[in-house]
Amino acid sequence: MLTNILNKVGNTPLVYLKNDEMPNVKIFAKLEYYNPTGSVKDRAACYIINRALNEGIFNKDTVLIESSSGNFGVALSAYTKMHNLKFICVIDKNTLPVNEMLIRLQGAEIIKITEPDEFGGYLLNRIKTIKDLLKKMPNLYWVNQYANTLNAEAYYGSLGREICQEAPGQRVEYVFMGVSSGGTITGVSRRVKKENPDAKIIAVDIYGSVIFGDTPRKRYIPGIGSSLQPEILEHAFIDDVVLVSEYETILCCKELLEKHNLYAGGSSGSVYAGIKKYFRDRKIDESVNVMCVFADRGERYIETIYNEEWTEMIRKHSLVENLI
Numbered sequence: 001m002l003t004n005i006l007n008k009v010g011n012t013p014l015v016y017l018k019n020d021e022m023p024n025v026k027i028f029a030k031l032e033y034y035n036p037t038g039s040v041k042d043r044a045a046c047y048i049i050n051r052a053l054n055e056g057i058f059n060k061d062t063v064l065i066e067s068s069s070g071n072f073g074v075a076l077s078a079y080t081k082m083h084n085l086k087f088i089c090v091i092d093k094n095t096l097p098v099n100e101m102l103i104r105l106q107g108a109e110i111i112k113i114t115e116p117d118e119f120g121g122y123l124l125n126r127i128k129t130i131k132d133l134l135k136k137m138p139n140l141y142w143v144n145q146y147a148n149t150l151n152a153e154a155y156y157g158s159l160g161r162e163i164c165q166e167a168p169g170q171r172v173e174y175v176f177m178g179v180s181s182g183g184t185i186t187g188v189s190r191r192v193k194k195e196n197p198d199a200k201i202i203a204v205d206i207y208g209s210v211i212f213g214d215t216p217r218k219r220y221i222p223g224i225g226s227s228l229q230p231e232i233l234e235h236a237f238i239d240d241v242v243l244v245s246e247y248e249t250i251l252c253c254k255e256l257l258e259k260h261n262l263y264a265g266g267s268s269g270s271v272y273a274g275i276k277k278y279f280r281d282r283k284i285d286e287s288v289n290v291m292c293v294f295a296d297r298g299e300r301y302i303e304t305i306y307n308e309e310w311t312e313m314i315r316k317h318s319l320v321e322n323l324i
């Protein structure tokens with residue numbers, strides 16, 4: 001019996017996604033939306049807070065601050081509340097209303113950025129706001145998912161370990177992950193390469209994100225991509241990168257629901273699209289285990305990815321930008 005649901009982080013279900021087009025490509029998805037606050041980010045929030053409190057990196061009087069487009073903010077607001085810590089979450093105009101509501105209801109203070117930065121996103125202005133506050137408030141701890149090595153460590157010991165243990169025959173040939181802060185792929189890649197040195201780690205990103213050097217462009221789907229290159233990625237082992245469009249992402253989210261009964265969030269569709277794209281022109285003679293991470297659930301995208309008008313807007317935008 002659990003005394004608090006927030007202690008049930010990890011050990012998420014692994015599901016086989018049968019596909020007839022590529023019979024040798026055995027796809028297995030870790031459903032990270034089974035974590036207590038609904039996303040892969042519970043792993044980082046829970047781990048960082050526990051480690052920092054245990055090691056005196058911060059204490060009960062510390063105020064935490066973080067820039068988050070949603071899932072990390074939701075997770076941090078839950079785990080800070082559990083530990084009676086104060087939390088300031090810096091969000092922006094693109095944050096899904098449901099995430100903003102959850103963050104507020106869990107007692108966090110919200111700062112909402114409405115001025116776009118030079119790349120048309122909000123991240124740079126969110127970070128500037130935090131840096132300004134750090135100068136004024138000495139008891140402020142910036143979680144800083146883009147650079148904090150604890151973010152990657154959280155995934156090394158949990159999701160990375162689970163992927164290695166749960167892969168059929170404990171054989172991992174490929175791992176596909178969406179990237180935003182880079183914490184997941186950094187931690188998971190280090191663990192997977194340690195136990196399966198020949199495994200290939202494939203990063204999936206969205207056109208318009210600068211993480212792997214694409215030209216900055218307006219992006220609409222939260223949770224994947226970034227308008228800065230995360231420092232933490234210097235420690236990641238990445239063999240290849242697949243870029244997908246937002247329209248491909250939407251189509252793949254819908255396919256996951258139709259064919260596999262998975263009502264998944266945006267980056268899960270991107271990852272699924274990335275797997276298809278990667279293997280489309282490769283001849284795979286023997287069966288390979290392809291592990292992938294589905295980071296959050298579809299409910300939070302009801303007005304976007306699962307909305308017909310919004311999909312049409314993204315289709316037109318992707319056509320104009322020559323992405324599809």
Ligand SMILES: Cc1ncc(COP(=O)(O)O)c(C=O)c1O
Nearest residue numbers: 071180181182183184223267295
């Ligand atoms: C939906 C979703 N997918 C993927 C990611 C990527 O994870 P990371 O920030 O560890 O790179 C995130 C991170 O917030 C996310 O919310």
